[in-house]
Amino acid sequence: MSSFGNFQTLLDQQVGTLPKRSSWPIHTDKSKKQRPIPLSSLRFQGAAWAAAGGSMYATLHGVFKIFRNFRGLRYI
Incomplete structure (x- = not known):
């Protein structure tokens, strides 16, 4: 078993099994209209x-x- 597998097993024991989430939300509904930004915001x-x-x-x-001030410095 890899070290990642060991770490995941240890994490599952400590925290419990976490639900898997996708990093990017997938929108299948193309008919959503974008609302304009309200002027109050x-x-x-x-x-x-x-x-x-x-x-x-x-x-x-x-x-x-x-x-600009560094330009005035001269090396000794």
């Missing part, structure tokens, strides 16, 4: 997107300033 998410964009800008701007 965009109002709440807009602040999060703005905060994320601002913090990303601040981070990249700080990195740019650090690398």
